[in-house]
């Protein structure tokens with residue numbers, strides 16, 4: 001049983017744009033809960049800053065179509081920005097993004 005707090009199931013869609021052919025996947029979370037998204041990247045991007053942004057890629061992409069919700073150049077350390085945290089694991093060539101205290105407005109395309 002989950003307690004008295006009403007928990008709403010929500011779906012977040014993540015499109016990985018770094019990968020040619022844009023891999024898209026959905027992640028399900030619950031209001032008040034948390035989700036972690038893991039993004040694998042090619043080793044050549046190790047020194048690049050890593051970011052997570054919101055927006056649906058338009059047919060003709062214009063600068064600023066995707067707005068950053070978290071961006072960092074810090075490696076191998078959790079970086080926190082509000083409800084979001086990002087960890088760039090340069091050894092495994094993956095970065096994890098965690099969103100905590102989810103609410104329905106987080107349902108979006110990232």
Ligand SMILES: *[C@@H]1O[C@H](CO)[C@@H](O)[C@H](O)[C@H]1NC(C)=O
Nearest residue numbers: 036037038087089094095096
């Ligand atoms: C990142 O996510 C992967 C896959 O879920 C996990 O194996 C790894 O331990 C995570 N790294 C950190 C620093 O949390």
